[in-house]
Structure formats: structure tokens, C-alpha cells
Amino acid sequence: MPTHSPTQSLIEADRKHLIHPVVSYRAHEARGVTILESARGAFLRDKAGNEVLDAFSGLWCVNVGYGQDSIVRAATEQMTRLPYATGYFHFGSEPAIELAAKLVELAPASLQHVYFTLGGSDAVDSALRFITHYFNATGRPSKKHIIALERGYHGSSSVGSGLTALPAFHRNFDVPLATQHHIPSPYAYRNDYTDDQALIAASVAALEAKVAALGADNVAAFFCEPVQGSGGVIVPPAGWLKAMRDACRKLDILFVADEVITGFGRTGPLFACQAQAEQVEPDLMTVAKGLTAGYAPMGAVLMSDAIYQGIADGADASAVIGHGHTYSAHPVSAAIGLEVMRLYHEGGLLANGIAQAPRFAQGLDALLAHPLVGESRHRGLLGALELVSDKDSKRGFDASLKLSERIATAAYNHRLVFRAFNDNILGFAPALCYTAAEFDMLFERLTKTLDDVLDQADVRAALGRPRVAKHAAAA
Numbered sequence: 001m002p003t004h005s006p007t008q009s010l011i012e013a014d015r016k017h018l019i020h021p022v023v024s025y026r027a028h029e030a031r032g033v034t035i036l037e038s039a040r041g042a043f044l045r046d047k048a049g050n051e052v053l054d055a056f057s058g059l060w061c062v063n064v065g066y067g068q069d070s071i072v073r074a075a076t077e078q079m080t081r082l083p084y085a086t087g088y089f090h091f092g093s094e095p096a097i098e099l100a101a102k103l104v105e106l107a108p109a110s111l112q113h114v115y116f117t118l119g120g121s122d123a124v125d126s127a128l129r130f131i132t133h134y135f136n137a138t139g140r141p142s143k144k145h146i147i148a149l150e151r152g153y154h155g156s157s158s159v160g161s162g163l164t165a166l167p168a169f170h171r172n173f174d175v176p177l178a179t180q181h182h183i184p185s186p187y188a189y190r191n192d193y194t195d196d197q198a199l200i201a202a203s204v205a206a207l208e209a210k211v212a213a214l215g216a217d218n219v220a221a222f223f224c225e226p227v228q229g230s231g232g233v234i235v236p237p238a239g240w241l242k243a244m245r246d247a248c249r250k251l252d253i254l255f256v257a258d259e260v261i262t263g264f265g266r267t268g269p270l271f272a273c274q275a276q277a278e279q280v281e282p283d284l285m286t287v288a289k290g291l292t293a294g295y296a297p298m299g300a301v302l303m304s305d306a307i308y309q310g311i312a313d314g315a316d317a318s319a320v321i322g323h324g325h326t327y328s329a330h331p332v333s334a335a336i337g338l339e340v341m342r343l344y345h346e347g348g349l350l351a352n353g354i355a356q357a358p359r360f361a362q363g364l365d366a367l368l369a370h371p372l373v374g375e376s377r378h379r380g381l382l383g384a385l386e387l388v389s390d391k392d393s394k395r396g397f398d399a400s401l402k403l404s405e406r407i408a409t410a411a412y413n414h415r416l417v418f419r420a421f422n423d424n425i426l427g428f429a430p431a432l433c434y435t436a437a438e439f440d441m442l443f444e445r446l447t448k449t450l451d452d453v454l455d456q457a458d459v460r461a462a463l464g465r466p467r468v469a470k471h472a473a474a475a
């Protein structure tokens, strides 16, 4: 009988029993899992002992980096004292109350109330339930339709997945629902707008047209990510978010900012709504990921006072509002969240993220000179490269080449992890603790990765005659 090493046994057990998120189940069975063992700072270590530079903060969440001992201490202390406290029956816990108050203090002024969830999907789901309840309770029950963006990601709950506009989340899942609609994403690279203002105007016009088609009395809200993450890091022009927020006010529909990725310093300020060019005050905001930096699960819906009061007074102010989760406002997650907030501010991580952003931008932009790279885009420490086989026509690659898989494999061989999306977009979200030397290492390894893939005969053949990048001369 063949004997398996402990690692091989784990891989076999994974193959047999553990269902992974967002993979082809058959492809995962064939490939097998890569088991991660430990991590420190910006580096992961796998079970085979490889040290890998993480340029994606886990899944755009470990914004403070790994191995922050003060977070471990805060969690341990809370676990020892009170590992669980329900929020039901009017109970609560100190860290949850403090974290809610802290978030209200730090968030845009419109947001005054916080409901805690376990992550982003249930934050979006909760926001949708609150919106439905609010319009029913305040005598506008026809307001049921929701508008979001093409290429948007709003999680994987049974309703939220319909707001998400990525085909894999719809196929065989019977979404989007008849009340869910999408307008074009502000994707400058794949559009021919003369300038940023034209793109912004087109987005506003698309929203106005959709609301007009549905009837404003039937539309509840517009959901968007300030920078679209999972749809390929689509960075809209400065002022886009504000224009969409203002349009929602005029159209009398709610504006929901989904800051699950963009929140907590990812794009520079604590929230992308607070960028200099935006200064946006949403009706609702969903957050997760950087809230606890991945050290424990937690998300939240932040809510305006008008919505809160509308729900609270409703048709019958004494009636129970039937929305809850056993682990809402979990004290250990909340204690972690409080320490993570301290690290962003007093710990200097927000400031470091802002200070390092130009280096990140330069590194990405310099790669425009590479034969595979058609576009570089970024805001703060959120960025992407879009790979093309022809820079002039912006033609992509044949799906049969499986370029994203090749890129991910080559990157891992160079001890680098980032997100290689299926449509040949590479996403980057380094931790806010990255040093200058770690950025140098990221771009050195990334260049080697792109070179390796370019050296593959069929990739080179797909390129045709290599051309000099249009932007390279200016970079």
C-alpha cells in the first residue's frame, strides 16, 4: 500500500471534502490545494517552506500585514474575558459598542448607525433587507428595483449575487432577479470617451435613463463600488463617485457605497468616499475585509439617520425588526477591529499607504513598456495591469491560452502572489505596511513573471509583431 506524506494526505482530504470558493470544482480536484502554513509582514509561507511575497493582502483584506502581535493580544484578551456575547435580547459588549461609535466617528457624516455582519456578502444582504424594510415602513412599497454596475461585485448571497455582474455568479443560480439592473461600468480603457468628463456624464445619463425607464417611484437604490475590485480594478475618473451620488439625490433614490474593498485605507483615505475629489455622503455603506484586516470575520452596514428613523418608527414602532445574526457584533472580532483602527491611525499604516502609493503607481506604470501590458490603473494601493495581445486594437488573448493560469503559476515560481483574473487583468492590493524594498521586490518578481510568460512560444505567437506601447514614451 502506498504511504502518503502528511502533506499529501491533507491534499487528498481537501480534494475529497473541502469545497473551495469560486473555482471549477473539477479543475481544483485536478490541481490540488496549495496549503499555506504561516505568515509574517508581507510574506506567506507554504507547507513546502516557500516564502512568498503577498501582493494581494490575502483577498484584499489583510491591510495591516500578517503577524501584528498587538491584534493577537487584543483577541486573546477578549477571548479570555468574554469570547461571545449575543446582541439579541438587548445584550451587548464593550468592544462592539466602541467599534460602532468609532466607525461613525471616522465615516462620512451622513452615516450614524452600524449593524455588524460576518463579512461583505451579508453586509450587502443586510443593506438590501434594510432598504426594502425602509421603503415599506415609510409608505413607498413600490420602490423595489435596484441598479448596479456591469462588472460590479457585491458578494455571493442569494440576492446580492444578482447585483454582482460577473457571469460565473449568475450561471445556474437564477439571478439577477427581475428587480435587479446593471448600467455600464466607468471603464475608460474599453471605451472611447473623449475625456473623463464625458465618461462621468455617460454614467450619469445611463443611471438617469434606467431610472426613467423603470419609473423613479419603483427604484429603491443605486449600489456601486468606488473602485470596482473583483470586476478587474476599474478605476473611475476623479469626481465620478460624487456625480453618481448627486444624481441619486436628484432622482430620489438611495446611494449605497460598497466599500468592502476600498475601505480602510486601500485607496488612500480611510474610505474612498472621503477622497478629496469626492467628499461623498452615502445613505448606506457596506464594509468588511480591512475592518478586521482578515484577523477574524466581520463586516458592517453603516446607515444614515433618516433610514434608521424610518425603520424604527415604521408602521408600528413597538414591532420587532426581524433582522439578525448569532454572530452580529461578535466581541472578539470587534476587539480586533478596534486594534486594527488603532494601527491604521496611531500605528501609522494609513500614512505609510499614502506615502508608498506613488512608488506603487510608478512600478505599475513602468510596466506599460512591457510587450504584454496594455494598461496600468491604480488608486492608492489598489491597482491592475491589463494584458493585451495588441496594444493598438487592445485585443485580448484567446481563452484557450489560459493566460491567467500561466501568469499565476509563473508568479508563484517567482514567489509572488497577486490576482490573475480570467480576462487577463492582474489585480494588486499590497498591505499598507509594505516597505519601499518590498515594492522593489514586487516589481522585480512581477517583471520576471511577465517575461517568463512572454517567453512561451504560443503566447509570443499570439502577440504577432510586438509594438512599442503607446503610453511607454510618456511613462
Ligand code: PLP
Binding pocket: 118, 119, 120, 121, 122, 124, 153, 154, 155, 156, 225, 229, 230, 258, 259, 260, 261, 288, 289, 299
Ligand atoms: N462587496 C465587495 C465590493 C467585495 O469586493 C466583496 C468581496 O470581495 C463583497 C462585497 C463580499 O464580501 P465577502 O467575500 O466578505 O462576503
